[in-house]
Every structure is written in structure tokens, then in C-alpha cells.
Amino acid sequence: MESISVDTAIFTTRSMRHLRPDPVPREDLEYIVEAATMAPSAGNYQMWTFVVVTDENTRQKIGAAYQESGNAYIRDTVLANPDTDEERMHVYGKAMYTVDHLAEAPAIVVACSTMPIPNDSGAASGLFGSVFPAIQNLMLAARGRGLGTVLLTLATDHTPLPPKENTPVRELLNLPEGIEVVALIPVGYPRGKWGRPRRDENLKVLHWNTWEG
Ligand SMILES: Cc1cc2nc3c(=O)[nH]c(=O)nc-3n(C[C@H](O)[C@H](O)[C@H](O)COP(=O)(O)O)c2cc1C
Numbered sequence: 001m002e003s004i005s006v007d008t009a010i011f012t013t014r015s016m017r018h019l020r021p022d023p024v025p026r027e028d029l030e031y032i033v034e035a036a037t038m039a040p041s042a043g044n045y046q047m048w049t050f051v052v053v054t055d056e057n058t059r060q061k062i063g064a065a066y067q068e069s070g071n072a073y074i075r076d077t078v079l080a081n082p083d084t085d086e087e088r089m090h091v092y093g094k095a096m097y098t099v100d101h102l103a104e105a106p107a108i109v110v111a112c113s114t115m116p117i118p119n120d121s122g123a124a125s126g127l128f129g130s131v132f133p134a135i136q137n138l139m140l141a142a143r144g145r146g147l148g149t150v151l152l153t154l155a156t157d158h159t160p161l162p163p164k165e166n167t168p169v170r171e172l173l174n175l176p177e178g179i180e181v182v183a184l185i186p187v188g189y190p191r192g193k194w195g196r197p198r199r200d201e202n203l204k205v206l207h208w209n210t211w212e213g
Contacts, residue, residue, distance in 0.1 A: 001146055009143045014197040016148025017097045019105045019188030023054070028145050029107055029187070035141030036111075041130035048134045051110040051173050061172050062110075062155075063103025066184065068163040069155035070099030077161070087200075098150060098186070105186030110169060111135050113180045117158060131182045138185065148190035156181040 033050045041047060053059055078084055078092045102108070113131050118124050139149045153159060155169055157180040162168060169181050207213050 004144055006140075009140045011196055012194040013140055013143040013149075014195060015094075015150040016188075016190045016192055016194075017094060017101075017150055018191035019148055019186060020191055021104050021106055022189055023106045024147060024187055024189070028142075028147065029054075029109075031145070032138045032141040032147070032187070033109070036134040036138035039130070039134035039137045041134070042126035045115075045130070047114045047127060048131050049112045049114050049179065050138075051112065051175075053108045053110060053173070054106065058172055059103045059105070059108055061167060062108055062169055062184065063101075065163040065166040065169055065172070066102045066152065066155040067099050068166045069159050069161050070096070072161040073154055073159075074099060098152065102152075102184075102186055105188045107187045109138065109185040109187055110173060110181055111138075111183040111185060112175065113182050114178070115180075116178055117180055117182075128182065135183055135185060142187055143194070146189065147187050148192070149185050149187050152184040152186070153182070156183060158182070 029052050033052065036048065036050065037046065039048075053062060074092050074095050078088065079096070084092070111131055111134070113127055115127060117127055135151060139151065142149045154161075155163060157168075157170060169184065170179075173181075175181065
């Protein structure tokens with residue numbers, strides 16, 4: 001496979017929701033998890049662990065749990081709210097595809113923290129702030145191998161609306177106490193095209209020296 005530059009990976013990795021069901025080679029899944037572990041972490045505690053789910057039956061069950069949370073949050077809360085702005089309608093409208101098709105991804109990486117998420121925001125930021133850079137590494141490494149991904153936090157252990165009718169992901173995977181599900185990342189070959197992510201160009205994100213600068 002032709003290799004791409006770091007810049008190309010960063011500037012063309014967007015949520016790839018439409019994935020082909022073709023299996024992903026095991027070496028590629030191992031490689032993207034290894035890439036994840038190159039991320040920085042608070043105190044270098046490396047408080048992450050990854051369960052890669054390729055088993056069809058487990059993917060279906062994860063898909064059902066995700067669909068329940070996704071319908072409750074995206075469909076019935078965000079999209080049903082008349083005050084939801086146009087951009088969010090667009091974003092969450094697209095997110096509904098994943099709600100209905102997650103199980104079709106040939107692999108779902110379940111990113112976990114190896115420490116319980118504390119209530120105190122300072123400590124929680126250290127923990128989430130360690131797992132999410134690892135996830136971003138994983139997504140960029142996947143992009144480098146021609147694999148699409150999308151970062152999902154619904155139906156995790158910190159979701160606003162956990163599934164009630166379907167089995168929670170942590171139970172499906174037999175996770176021991178203390179290991180917490182932080183994100184689900186479906187991985188597969190894209191049906192869609194790579195492209196620059198849609199970003200608001202009117203937002204002021206760069207300040208020189210002071211806020212006013
Ligand atoms: C912390 C975090 C949580 C997210 N959770 C979800 C989710 O549960 N479901 C979903 O469909 N997308 C989720 N997303 C994906 C965002 O919707 C997506 O990144 C955003 O719309 C920008 O689109 P892009 O990635 O294509 O640039 C999440 C992204 C982040 C960073």
C-alpha cells in the first residue's frame with residue numbers, strides 16, 4: 001500500500017461511517033493498537049487497554065446496545081428537539097447511519113481505561129486525556145493503512161443514555177471491575193471518500209500571546 005504523509009493523514013481523516021464488511025487483516029488491527037500505545041499519557045501510566053471485536057455475534061450485540069443508546073440520544077433527544085441548530089441536525093443526521101449500521105463494521109475496537117474514571121474533573125481529565133490521544137493515534141494509523149474509523153462514546157460506561165433492554169458492552173466483553181469502556185471505534189475499509197473534515201472557518205481558534213492577540 002502507498003504510504004501517506006502525516007499531514008495527509010491529519011487533514012483527511014474524517015469520520016468514516018460507511019464501511020465495507022470485508023475483514024481487516026489481523027496484523028493491521030494489531031498495528032493500529034500498537035500505534036495507539038505510542039500516545040502520551042499522564043505520568044506515563046498508559047492507562048488504556050483495547051478489546052478488538054471481530055466476532056460476528058458479539059458485533060451484533062454491541063450494535064444492538066449502540067442502536068438503543070443512539071436512538072434514545074441522537075434520534076429521540078437531539079434530532080427530535082425543535083431547538084437543535086442546522087449544523088447539529090446535519091452532524092447528528094449523519095450519525096444516525098452508524099446507529100443503524102455499527103454491527104456491519106468488520107472490527108470494533110473497544111477502547112477502555114484501566115482505572116475507574118474519577119468524579120473529580122482534574123483527575124478525570126488526566127484519565128480521559130490519556131485514552132483519547134491513544135484513540136486518535138489509532139484512527140490516524142488506521143487511515144495510513146486505508147482503513148476508516150469513527151469515534152463513538154454512546155453506549156460506553158460514560159454515556160448519557162445507557163442501554164436498558166440490551167446488554168451493556170462491558171458485560172458482553174466480560175470486563176472486570178476497574179476496566180471502563182471509554183469509546184467504540186468501528187474499523188473497516190471505507191465506502192466513502194477521504195476528505196478534509198468539515199470545520200467552521202469563522203471560529204477563532206488561534207490567539208497570539210494574549211486572548212486579544
Ligand atoms: C469525544 C467524542 C465522542 C463522539 N461520540 C460519537 C458518538 O457517540 N456517535 C457518533 O456517531 N459520533 C460520535 N463522535 C464523532 C463526531 O460526531 C465527529 O467527530 C464530528 O461530527 C466531526 O466529524 P468528522 O470526524 O467527520 O470531522 C464523537 C466524537 C468525539 C470527539
